[in-house]
Amino acid sequence: MKPLRIGLIGYGFMGRAHSNGYRKVNNFFDLEYEPVLKAVCARNQENAKAFAAKWGYESVETDWRKLVEREDIDLIDICTPNNTHAEIAMAAAKAGKMILCEKPLSMNGKEGEQMVKAIEKAGVPNMVWYNYRRVPAVTLAKQLIDEGKLGRIFHYRAKFLQDWTINADLPQGGAGLWRLDLKAAGSGVTGDLLAHCIDTAIWLNGSIDRVSAMTETFIKERKHTLTGKVEKVGIDDACAFLARFSNGSLATFESTRYARGHKALYTFEINGEHASIAWDLHDLHRLQYYDHRDAGIVRGWRSIHVTDGDHPYMGKWWVPGLQIGYEHTFVHQVADFLQGLANKKPASPTFRDALETQYICDAVLKSAKTGRWEKVTKLKSRK
Amino acid sequence: MKPLRIGLIGYGFMGRAHSNGYRKVNNFFDLEYEPVLKAVCARNQENAKAFAAKWGYESVETDWRKLVEREDIDLIDICTPNNTHAEIAMAAAKAGKMILCEKPLSMNGKEGEQMVKAIEKAGVPNMVWYNYRRVPAVTLAKQLIDEGKLGRIFHYRAKFLQDWTINADLPQGGAGLWRLDLKAAGSGVTGDLLAHCIDTAIWLNGSIDRVSAMTETFIKERKHTLTGKVEKVGIDDACAFLARFSNGSLATFESTRYARGHKALYTFEINGEHASIAWDLHDLHRLQYYDHRDAGIVRGWRSIHVTDGDHPYMGKWWVPGLQIGYEHTFVHQVADFLQGLANKKPASPTFRDALETQYICDAVLKSAKTGRWEKVTKLKSRK
C-alpha cells in the first residue's frame, strides 16, 4: 500500500473526526493508499502533543506555515475556523500539497473563487468535508434520484435545527465557541448549518437560481470570550429562505439554533412526480421512501433501514440491521478520496463544487438584508 | 327502506357505541334496512329514560324479559355484563328475535355451546360484537392474507396492554367496574382483552391447536363495591400464552392491565414467508406492511395510512388522509349485519364463530392452572 502522509491543522471536534477517518479506513476498505498520521499542528504545543499522543501523530508543529512546507507531508487537512481556510489553502496549494478543507470552504464567494483559482492552478487533489453526502441513506437517495425513480421534481425542503444557543449566558468567541463570532465564522447558521443543507440539495437536485431569505439574531448581545466584554452578536441565529431550483422545483430551507428539542436535526424531503424521499440525521439509517407506482392498497411510506450489504458503503461494515454512526461518514469520505487518487477521478465535493454553496450562502445573506429575491452567481465550469 | 326495530339491553359504554352505530349507519352506507331505536332496557328506570332521551330511543323497559317478548322488537342487542349473556340470548332466541351480543359470547365454552345450540335451533340472525375486525386497517390485513400476499405463515404475536388497574385503591365490582369482578366477568384480561386478540387471530390465521399459559393477579385484594368489604380478587390481571396454530405457525399472546403507559394498546404482527404485517390500535389507521418482493435497496416497512377510497370501508367516509375512529368499527359492523340480512349471508362473527374464542380462552385459563400445554376443544361445524 502506498502511504499518504497527512498534516492536520487544528485539533478540535473536526480534527478528531478526520483523524478517526484516517485511522479506520484501511481496516474496512480495500484501498491502494494508506493514510499515515505524520503531523498535527496547533498554536499551543502542549495541546498539540496531547492530541498527537491520543491519535498517534508522529510529530507536532505550532506554525502551520512550517507544516505546509514540510517535505514529508503529502496532504494538508484544514480543520481551523473559517476565516483561516483561504490563507492556509492557498499556501498549501503553492507548496503543491493535496488539500482537504473543512466546510464551509470560505468566508464568502469571492474568497472561495481565489481558493479555487489557486488550487486548480496548482493542480492538486482537493476536497471539502461536506460529510453528510456519505451517510449511506443520503447516498442511497442520490442513487434513487439518479436512476430517475422520482421523475420530475416539484419540491425540496430542508431544515437544520439545533437548540444549543438559547441560553443567553453562553459567550461568543474563543475555543469551541468561535461559531458564534462573526469574524471567525463569517456567518451564523447560514455558513455552519445551511451550508450542509445546500451542499446536499445541489448534489441531489441541481442548481439554485434565486432565493428570498430572512435572518434573525434572537440574542442581541453576548459576552465575548476573547475581549471579556459584552458585545453585539453579529451572526445570524436563524435563517430561512425560499428558493427556486433551475429544474423548476420550489424549495424551503431553514436553520436555527433556537429550536428547543432538536440537537442536530438535519432533515430533507424531496417530492417528485412518481416518488418522494425523506431523511433525518437523528435517525440517520432510515430513508423514507414513497413510491406511487406501488399497488394502491399497499402504498405507504417505506422506512428503509439502510443497513443491507447492497446499500451504499454498508457491505464494508457489519451485518444487516446493525448501524454505523456519524463518524463513519468521514471514513467514507476518506475512502472515496483515496479511491479517487487511485482512479484519477476526483472525489466530490471539490473546492469548485463547494464554491457553488458559497455563492448560494452569499445570495441568502444578501437577500436577508435587501428584503428581495436575489439571484445566485452561476458557478463556472472549470476551463 | 325496511325498518329493523332494535331493543337494547344495557346502556353503558357499549350501549353508547352500538347506539351510535345504529344512528349513523344509513347516513354513510346505502342499505336496504334501517335500524329504528325502539326501546332501551335498564333496571333503573330513570337512567333508562335519560339514555333514551339522549339517543332517541322511543321507549324504555326495566325488565329485559318484557323487552324480549315485545312484538315491536326485531332484534335484541345484549350489552350487559358477561354473566347475563346466556340467559338473555337464549330467551331472545326462544322469542324468535335476531340477537347481537357483546363479546365475549359467554362465561365459558360450555355455556357458549348452549347459546349456539339455542340460537341455531331458533334460526335467527346473530352476531357477536368483536368490533376490531372492522377497523379498516385490520380488514385490509385480512384481505392481504386472503390474497396470499404473505405466503406460509411462521409467526403471529398479539398483545393488549392497558394500565388502568395499577392503582390498588380501585374497587372491584359495580357499575363500570364489573370487569374486575370474577362473578360478573368470568375472567379478567383473558375474556375482556385476549378474547379480542384471539378473535382477530383465528379470523386472520385459522385455528389454534394448543396453548401454554400463565396468569397473575398483582393486587390480591380490593374493596368490593357491592359488599363494601375488602375481598380477594379473583380475576387475572395479566395473562400471557404460547400457542400453536393448525397451520404450523407459532404465536405469543399477552394481555395486562399493568403496562404503564398503554391505554388500549392492542397490537398484532404476522410474519409470513414473503411479507409481514403489523398493526396497533393506538394508531389504528396505519397498517405496517413489509414485502420481501420489493426491490432490495428500497425494501422497508411501509406505513400504509389506510384512508384511501379503495381501502375497506373508507370510500364511505371522507377523503384520503382524513381519519375515522374507534366508534366507526361499530358502524361498519352494523352495516355488514344489515347487508347480511339483505343478502342472506350472515355477517361474522356469528355466535358459532365466537364460540371458538371461548374454547381457546378456556384452554388458556386451564393451562394457567395446570402448568401444562392444553389442547383447544375443536369447534364443530354447524350440521
Next chain:
Amino acid sequence: MKPLRIGLIGYGFMGRAHSNGYRKVNNFFDLEYEPVLKAVCARNQENAKAFAAKWGYESVETDWRKLVEREDIDLIDICTPNNTHAEIAMAAAKAGKMILCEKPLSMNGKEGEQMVKAIEKAGVPNMVWYNYRRVPAVTLAKQLIDEGKLGRIFHYRAKFLQDWTINADLPQGGAGLWRLDLKAAGSGVTGDLLAHCIDTAIWLNGSIDRVSAMTETFIKERKHTLTGKVEKVGIDDACAFLARFSNGSLATFESTRYARGHKALYTFEINGEHASIAWDLHDLHRLQYYDHRDAGIVRGWRSIHVTDGDHPYMGKWWVPGLQIGYEHTFVHQVADFLQGLANKKPASPTFRDALETQYICDAVLKSAKTGRWEKVTKLKSRK
C-alpha cells in the same frame, strides 16, 4: 332543549361533515340547544332530495334566497364554493339569521370586510368552519401555550401537503373540482389549505406582520369541466412563504398539491424558549411535546396520545386509548357554537376572526406577484 333550526346550503363534502355534526352533537354533549335539520338547499332538486333523505332534512329548497327568507329557519350554514359566500352571507344577515360559513370566509379581504360589516350590523351569531382548531391535540396545544409552557416563541412552521392534482388529466372546475377553478375558488392552495394553517397559527401565536411568498402552477393548462375546453390554470398549485409574527418569532408556511405521498398532511411545529410542540393531521391524536425542564437524561419528545378524559373534548367520547376522527372536529365546533349561544359568548373563529386570515392570504398572494415582503393589513377590533 331549545331547537335551533338549520338551513344548509350546499350538499357536498362539507354539507355532509356539518350535517353529521348537527346530528351527533346532542348524543355526546350536554347542551341547551338542539339542531333541527330543517332544510337543505341545492340547485338540483333531485340531489337535494336524496341528500335530505340520507341525512334527515325535513325539506328542500332549490333557491338559496328562498331558504334565507324562510321564517322557520334560525341559522344558515353556507357550504357552497368560495365565490358565493359573500352574497349569501350578506342576504342571510339582512334576514336576521345566524350564519355559519365554510372557510375561507371570502374571495379576499375586501369582500370579507363587507361581510363582517353586514353581519355585525345585523348582530347575528356567526362562525367560520376552521375545524382544525377543535382537533383535541390542537386544542391542547393552545392550552399549553396559553399556560405559558413554551415561554418566548422563536419559531413557527406549518405545512399542508397533498398530492391529488399531480395527474395532468384532472380537469378544472365543476362539481368536486371547483377548487381548481380560479373564479370559483379565488386561489389555489393559499385559500384552500394555507388558510387553515394561518387560522391555527394566529390562534396559537398571534398576528403576522409581513410575509414573503412564492407560488407556482406546475400544470399550466387543464381541460375545464364547464366549458369543455383546455384552459389556462389560474390557481396556485403550490405556495410557500416566510413570515414574521408580531411577537418576534419567525415562520415558514408551505402548501402544495404536488407532494407525492401526502394526502392531507397538515403539520405545525412551534419552538419556544422552554418547550416545543408539534402536530400532524395524519396522526391527529398525537401531540408531540418536548419540555426542556424535564431532567436532562430523560428529556425527549413526548408522544402524547390525546385520548384521556382530561384532554380537550375527550371526556365526552370513549375511554383512554380510543380515538376519534376528522368528523369529530365539526361536532366539537357545533357544540362550542351552541354553548356560545347559551353563554352569550361567541364561539371562535367569528367572521371577524376569519377576516384576519383573509388579510394574510391577500398579502401572501400579493408578495408572490411583487417578489417583495408585503405588510399584512391590520385587523381592526370591533368598535
Next chain:
Amino acid sequence: MKPLRIGLIGYGFMGRAHSNGYRKVNNFFDLEYEPVLKAVCARNQENAKAFAAKWGYESVETDWRKLVEREDIDLIDICTPNNTHAEIAMAAAKAGKMILCEKPLSMNGKEGEQMVKAIEKAGVPNMVWYNYRRVPAVTLAKQLIDEGKLGRIFHYRAKFLQDWTINADLPQGGAGLWRLDLKAAGSGVTGDLLAHCIDTAIWLNGSIDRVSAMTETFIKERKHTLTGKVEKVGIDDACAFLARFSNGSLATFESTRYARGHKALYTFEINGEHASIAWDLHDLHRLQYYDHRDAGIVRGWRSIHVTDGDHPYMGKWWVPGLQIGYEHTFVHQVADFLQGLANKKPASPTFRDALETQYICDAVLKSAKTGRWEKVTKLKSRK
C-alpha cells in the same frame, strides 16, 4: 500507559468487532491500559496473515494452543464457534491468561460450570462479550431502573427477530454458517439470540425462576456445507418462552430467524408501577420512556435520543444529536474492562455472570422438550 497484549483466536465477524474495539478505545477513553494487537490465530495461515495485515496484528499463529502458551500474550480473546469455547478457555486459564470470551459462554450450563471453576481457580480477569449492555440507551435503562424510577416491575418482554434463514437453499455448517449447525452452535436462536435477551434481562430485572418454552425448526433439512449432504437440521429456528422473574414480574421472550422484515430487531420493554421503558436495536439511540408522574395532560412516551454528554458513554464521542453505532458497544466493553483492570473491579458480565444465562437457556431448551414449566438452576455466588 501500560500495554495489554492481546492474542485473538478466530477472525470472523466478531474478530473484526473486537479488533476495532481494541484499536479505537484509547482514542476516545482516558485509560491506564492500552491494548496491543500481538497475535491473531486461525487454522488457515493465509487468512490469518491477511487479517493481521488488515488490523495490524504483529504476528499470526495457526494453533491456538501455541498462542495460549506464548509468554508475550496477556489476554486471550476467544471468537471461535461455541463448541470450542470451553477447551480454549480452560487452557488459557491454566496458562494464567486473562480471558475474554464471545457469547454464549458455553454449549450448556454444565460445561459453563467447568469453565467458571477453572477460570476462578486461576484467578484471571475474565469477561463475556454480551455487548448490548453497553449500548448507551440500554445502559441508561439500567441506570433508571437502579435509581428506582420504575418502581415495582410487573412485566418484561423481549424479542430478537431476524429473517435471514427463510431461504431453504441456505446450507448449514461451515464458515459463516456454523450457527445453523447444532454441533458447532449447541442450539439455534436460543444460544445465539435469546442469550442476548436473557443477559440484558437478568442485568436489568434480576433472576428468572422458571420458564415454559416452545421451539420450532421450520426447515427440517438443509444441505450440510461440510459433508455436502442434505441433513436434518438440529437447531431451533424459533423459540418463545414465558418466564417468571424472582421479583414477581412476568415475562415473554421470543426469537426467530423467520420474521420477514426484521434483520436484527432486538427489542425489550419493561413496565413498572411508575414508569415504563422500551428499546430496540434498529434505532439503538432511542430509549422510550413513559413516566406516570408527569402531569396528566402532557404524559406521553418520551423518545429520548440518547446522544447528550451526560448520557452513558456519550461524553466520549461527538456532540448531542450525533449517533454512534453497533461497533461502539465493543469499544465501551473494552474500555470498561481496562478500567476494571485499573480499579481491580471486574467488568461485567464475568464468566460467572454469563453462566446464569446458560442455566436459563438450558431450562428453556428442556421445557421445549418436556412441554412443562422448568425451574432454572440457581447460580451460586462465588465462594
